[in-house]
Amino acid sequence: MTARDPADVTALTFMIATARGLQLGPAEATARFDRVVALHPYHQYAHEQRLQGLCAKWSGDDERMLSFARKTVAGAPDGGLSR
Structure with missing residues (x-):
């Protein structure tokens, strides 16, 4: 699905979970999250x-x-779900 629509954040987000489940390693998980x-x-x-x-x-x-959680909360906009 992401090949067809590289801007589909829903599909990209589920790829973060699949990287973990398939044990693709931290570099791939980070790359998927960064996308x-x-x-x-x-x-x-x-x-x-x-x-x-x-x-x-x-x-x-x-x-x-x-560290990740603290950085996320500190940078999240007021009223956002990450706060």
Whole structure:
């Protein structure tokens, strides 16, 4: 689907989850997340999926996970879902 419509943030967001499920590694997960936020900087579901991928269960760690969450909240616009 993303080949047909590279700006489809919904499809791109689900690719973040599939990168985790297929164990494609942190570089691919980051690249997929970066594609979404380039189009929609505070896409809530994309941020949720990225946060999940940074958990220890998925080879992340608490510090990276919390750093990502803090950075997201600090930069999110007032009234946004990421706040």
